[in-house]
Amino acid sequence: MELFEKTLKRTPIYQGSIIDLEVHDVALPDGKESKRELIFHNGAVAVCAITPESEVIFVKQFRKPAEKPLLEIPAGKLEKGEEREAAAKRELEEETGYIAENLELIAEMYGSPGYSNEKVTIYLAKDLKTGEMHLDEDEFINLVTYSLEELKQLLDDNEVEDAKTIIAIQHLLLNYNHFK
Structure with missing residues (x-):
């Protein structure tokens, strides 16, 4: 069976600055019809950044x-037409004051593909330089750092509930032998 749903009708519900909401009438693979409530988002980026002191920000x-x-790794939404890597570097500096020259791709993921098209690209940043924080007017955050050795305990204690952050921590735990 071909797993595809053909959109028969789109009904816009809301158009916002970050998301758009629509209801779609779809034809299912078996020929029946159904409705899908969908959120459209421009996408986001996240950065798992390791300081020169080997702490994760x-x-x-x-x-x-x-x-x-x-508790999350630094992240933010893509602006229209913005390249993902450039957005990741921008968000890291805005939220933490650190500058990353080079980023390594960890993963691309859909957080909730049952109703949203938001794709989050997660990067790893090392060899950071100090820059300047530039928080948005309505953004209030506290910076927290943990040593690489403390990451497993964060997960074990359920201190992290954010999916992109869990993925980043698990990547570090699987790929960096010096703190296993």
Whole structure:
């Protein structure tokens, strides 16, 4: 069976500055019809950054959907037409004050593909230089660093609930023998 859903009708519900919402009438692979409620997002980037002191940089910020502060790697949305790597470097400096000359791709992921097209590209940054933080007017964060040795305990204690951050930590745990 071919796994494809043909869009028969698109009904825009909301157009915002970050997301657009639509309801699609679709033809299913078996010929029946159904509806899909969809969120369209320009995409995002995230950076797992390791300081010269071998500490991983995290941001802690209040997340309204979770109704609590979450511990995350620095991340942000793509601007229209922006290249992912350039966006990652920009977000890292804006949120942490660190500059990354080179980034290594860790993964690209869809966080919730059942209803959203948001793709997050996760990078690793080492050999950082000091720059200047430039937080958005409505952005309030605390910077937190953890040694590479502390990362497994963060996961074991369920201190990290953000998917992109869990992926980045697991990448480090699997690929860097000096702190296993």
